[in-house]
Amino acid sequence: MESSEGGGRGKGPPRRHPITPVFRGAGDANKPNRIFERTGPQKGSHSSDAGQGQDSRRPLFRAARTRRLPMSALPREPEAFGEQVLEILLRHWPGHEATLTGPFDLVVDGRHLGLENLYRMVLGSPDRGTEIVEDYLEKIFDGDEVGSTPIPWELAKARVMPRIQPESIFQQLDRSQVAHVPWVNGTVIVFVVDMPQVTVSITLEQVVRWGTNMDELDEIARANLERYSPDLQIQLIESQDGGKAAILGEHDGYDAARVLLGRLHERLAPELDGDFLVAMPSRDMFVAMTANPEGFVERLRKRVDQDYRRLPYPITRELFLVTRDGVAGTAA
Known part of the structure; x- marks a missing residue:
């Protein structure tokens, strides 16, 4: 399951931006990232991760958020950072079972949740560390709720989008479950369904259920990306x-x-x-x-x-x- 801050593309028409030459310093090449994501089924994960509509996990119990901890509670040391994320999760979402099995490996209800990207987000905006962690976890759980509902092909087809990932993702994800096609430079193209608030990773099980194949999925995703990007700034x-x-x-x-x-x-x-x-x-x-x-x-x-x-x-x-x-x- 993936989620993005501010929601997905929404239901309105795509934004149109002209190509506008702006001559600036090279420092503008690196703007801070504000995108939250979790990719699909992980090795050793719950069987419900492989598809939709079979989520047997307990309902999400939401607790009122308590006062945020000071930034000093989010240390730079990876192991201490993971321990703090675990503490935040258990404090705000006590209905879930969670343990830390490594500095950047959190197991929630039997499923692995990598923390390295979250760690990099916090390093990029340390003054918002606790807020970033809370929002990230909230979007993960909200996305799981959306992902547990089967998405019909008639709805998904217009929202299938491509994303490029390194081959190394299969060190954590099960290659046989992830809908993807090999690409160049040691990368693969994976596919998501871009919903208004979250993006849902597509599994091979879904591809079979929809009666499509990887070639068609790739073609549709590229066409949707083209329509979504008619003009670029x-x-x-x-x-x-x-x-x-x-x-x-x-x-x-x-x-x-x-x-x-x-x-x-x-x-x-x-x-x-x-x-x-x-x-x-x-x-x-x-x-x-x-x-x-x-x-x-x-x-x-x-x-x-x-x-x-x-x-x-x-x-x-x-x-x-x-x-x-x-x-x-x-x-x-």
Whole structure:
């Protein structure tokens, strides 16, 4: 189950933004992330995670929120951080059984909940640490309630969206249960149903139940992404040595996925002098750049590596080459 702050796309028409060149400093390339997410079925998880409508967990008991703890209660040490998250969960949601099995591994009602992305969120906004943890957990439980209800294909079809994840997600998730297709640079494309308040990860069981297949799901997801992104607001940066970068920052959970847009080369090639490179160190970061000069690309590579190690929902530090024929990986 995934959830995003401020809800999903909603039921209204997509926002339309023109391409607006804005020449700014490179610091604008890294805006804080405000997206909360939990991906689908995890290894060793409850069987209800694999599908919809079979959730046998006890009902959610909501307690009135008590006074928030001071920020000193959310330490930077991973193990102590996990212990504090556990304390917050048990205090606000006492109807759930939860234990900490590792610094970033919380088991809730028999299901594993990774905490590393939450930890990175808190590090990005330490003054809001307790609030971020509480909101994150609340969205997880709210999303579980939505996810326990079967979603008919007639409703889901128009809301299927793609997301790019690193292959390493299958160290925690069961590959055989997650609807996905292999991609380049050690990544995969996964799929979600974007509901007004949460995004629900799609499992292979759902794909079979809907009577569709991975090729059709991929095609539908890309088409929906295209309709959702008819025009994009792009910030253009030009360095003194002639390098150019185009930064996309919708912060809707699909910034990195927009590398899948069929008309991406057509839209950005005129601004970036032809074929270009794309960096997406995290789910909510998309930076396209000219392939030259070498010094410019190297400086951005270093920034990408820093963001990959720092931001929530990391994807890859590798660059992608976008040409008229499609997208290729650059990893050796």
